[in-house]
Amino acid sequence: MLAASGCATTANNPKDPFEGFNRAMFAVNEGLDVVVKPVAQGYDYVAPLPVKVLVGNFFGNLWDVWTALNNLLQGKGEQAVSDAGRVLVNSTIGIGGAFDVAAEMGLAKHSEDFGQTLGKWGVADGPYFYWPLIGPRTTRDTFGWMVDTFLFYDPVWRLDDIPLRNSLLATRYIHLRASLLPTDKVVEEAAFDKYNYIRDAYLQHRRSEILDGEVPHEVPEDQSLR
Template structure:
């Protein structure tokens, strides 16, 4: 009989479980109840603004002629369909939320995320139905940009990424790391197909969620500055929330929550 090596997925799962035990047993994260909408101070450092504006013009053209029209059509679909897409996209992203919960040393959040993923993937039909939410286990967001912020890494200068939009250097790096991290290991054809659906659905659903905010910001004298500052505020609030360690996300101020979608 040939000797088989442990599957990469099993190795990754073992490491994650070990990290979960370490986070739960060795860290103490305060549990806070999200309060009223309060924004934290933020600064914007945009030393290469002319370059960023050039890339922003390209991104806006793609958005105006492709993404935004598709998103507006999507918003006309039945609410049940939109909710299903939104829930599926969020559920497929839960493993990365779980990883970031661990990296932030938040044992309670990581347990909630793991429980949500297990329940919604099974009972909720691969996440189409947010059964966990109905049971009182609320969804929260977490990403590598937030994790770097919780680690007190400075936001850095503003960078406009082609097709990916506006971000500070810390969040842009977080996006790159997120692309490189694959919690599912060696993907089967089914997982790869679901991943493709998640990516497409996430782009459309995220843009649809952001439409109310971007429509309002486009009415400002300088859309670039208005959107850049809205995103900076939202991300500053998001990092502060991560440092607080709330089990649930705090409410976004106005529509700023959509600025980074």
């Protein structure tokens, strides 16, 4: 998906009116990644695959709680029930989410966030931004990310034990960065302009997520989802 969606780059993209600021923040993140990437590579090299699967399952189980609520808000009741069932099964039989027992029972995993919910409700993308640390977001998805992280979903941020909270946050983000390592070479080889590539890939991917992978009917530009 990333490789296919990022091939075409567009100068002066109307969705990116603050490109100067965004490119500066992109450069900041590239500088930070000089430190973060080697740590992720070390984690990827040292941690056995079963450990990485357990870590991904644990944090994925936390996200399933929020996914269930967002599916409900989007009117997808069947998926919401399935996601709630996943949380119940994996939090108990799956030992706190470490094992994805629900998948073996036929409960498919979904991923929804509040930005997608807003998109389903018809909220437009708004201008594109590239933020320090959190990376690419539309204006709508920036607001959605804040709701996801600080208002509703993220129980890790709510932990009173600061050392434990920081350790879990670090583990999650290093695990996430490690999961993106395979795409690094693809981006470097495919992109004449890495910034444009990532922006265009992000915007197309988010559009696909909001539409649940469906191809929309052709409509005039001012009526299309954006």
